[in-house]
Amino acid sequence: MSSSQEDSLLTDLCTICHLQPPKYRCPRCNTRTCSLPCTRRHKLWSQCSGVRDPAAYLRRSELATATAFDRDFNFITGIERSIERAGRDAENRGIRVGGGGGGGAGGKRKRGAAVAFAGAAGPAKRESGFLREVRNAGVKVIRAPRGMSRNKENGSRWFAKQQCLVWTVEWIGETGEKRTRNCRDSVPIAISYDRAFPLSREEREKEKEQEQTQTQTQTQNQEQGEDQGQAQQQELPSSTTENVTQQPEDIPSVITATTESSTTAESTAPLTRTDKPHPPTTTSSEQEETHAILPHRNVYFYLHRPRTATKQPVLIPLAPSMTLTAALRGHTVLEFPTIYVLPDSPDALRAQGADARYLLEDEYIRTHAPVDEDSASPTESEVDQPAPAGIDLGNVDENKVLEVLKKDLFEPTTLM
Structure with missing residues (x-):
């Protein structure tokens, strides 16, 4: 009895x-252990991995349990996660995963190949939509080779639900500090810059104080202007009554004169009335003022022009009130736009001369870019040639010309 008790113990x-x-059970071989050192010894002695074997045999009664499910x-x-992880790794490394035709027996494609093919086709579809909308916006995008850092950092895409482009914008400061942020195309550059480089609390308080002082000065100026206008209105009625009392007899003549002048103006210049409904030409100046190149937080914004023939970065001045769509229209970017944030204005950059760290686009075009042959500007030969109606006859004697004409007209002609 004692031996059986010992065996059972x-x-x-x-x-x-x-x-x-024992407290633990090995998932692979069901070995029972009491602690972590004992489980390590078990794996070392038995060469056991400790991972459950999914192909291990189970009874029918064991299958119909919650643990088996x-x-x-x-x-x-776990299989789906490993496939997704492999697809992401291949995409990050720039490896194109192609899904061929029917694979396997009977022309059936394996599930892993189908998932890999779908993962490869998804980004291509999104990229085609993005490139289509960029082309419609008038922006030329130069694609970097797949797997390069510039290509990996590019998160620009087209959101069909919001109907907007989201650009990855690289901000470069004067000291060379770089920040990459995603910006919507309809947001002004100044607001995008404020989101990428937010103000500190002290700077925010200073701005609030400046805004308050500006509003106070504006209200004071408005009140002063209103007081002056009321004083002028009070003075005007007295002066007008004096003029009316002094010249009562001149009023009919003045009225008749004005009516006659108005009728003559209507009869002589009827076209001037048709020109009045057209809007004034001040709208262009207002647009120029809204998109004027002004400093924002004591800095200026410049768009970088890629792939130039100079070592100096070629910059395009931008207005803070411009949106990304307006700023990029008609320009070229390498994967995504790069905007330089500098304290110098465009005039200051031009004044630096040959020792300047940066070169403006107009200077680059004037000094480096070739002139197109099919351009609409007139050539030197066309400019130098005078008009046929303006022939200079200063050196010709008029008397000799008259004599020649008289001889041709009045001399008798001899018939053969």
């Missing part, structure tokens, strides 16, 4: 140390 203890009752579910989700 040994089976109830840890299979490694035989000192304490959880095992199968975890096994399937």
Whole structure:
């Protein structure tokens, strides 16, 4: 009896140390252990991985349990995660995963190949939509080779639901500090800059104080202007009554004169009335004022022009009130736009001369860019040639010309 009791006690203890009752069970071989050192010894002695074997045999009674269902579910989700992870790694490395035709027996494609092909076709579809909208916006995008850092950093895309382009914008400061942020195309450059480089609390308080002082001065100026206008209105009625009392007899003559002048103006210049409904030409100046190149937070914005023939960066001045769509229209970017943030104005950059760190686009075009042959500007020969109606006859004697004409007209002609 004693031996049977000892045997039963040994089976109830840890299979490694035989000192304490077991707490853990190996998922692969069901070996029971009491602690972490015992599990390590078990893996070392038995060469066991400790990972459950999904192909291990199970009885029918064991299959119809919640634990077996959880095992199968975890096994399937683990396969899907590994496929998605492989697809992301291939995309980050610039490896194009191509899904061929029918693979396997009977022309059936494997599930892994289908998922890999769908993962490869998704970015291509998004990229085609983005390039189409960029082309419609008038922007030329130069694509960097796949796998390069510039290509990896590019997160620009087209959002069909919001109907907007989101650009990845690289901001470069005077000291060379770089920040990459995503900006919507309809947002002004100044607001995008404020989001990329937010103000500190002290700077915000200073701006609030400046705004308050400006509003106070504006209200004071308005009140002063209103007081002056009221005083002028009070003075005007007295002066007008004096003029009316002094010259009562001149009013009919003045009225008749004005009516006659108005009728003559209507009869002589009827076209002037048709020109009045057209809007005034001041709208262009107002647009220029809204998009004037002014400093924002004591800095100026410049768009970088890529792939130039100079070592100096070629910059295009931008107005803070311009949106990204207006700023990029008609220009070229390398994957995504790069905007320089400098404290110098365009005039200051031009004044630096040959020692300047940066070169403006107009100077670059004037000094480096070739002139197109099909341009609409007139050539030197066309400019130098005078008009046929303006022939200079200063050196011709008029008397000689008259004599020649008289001889041709009045001399008798001899008939042969």
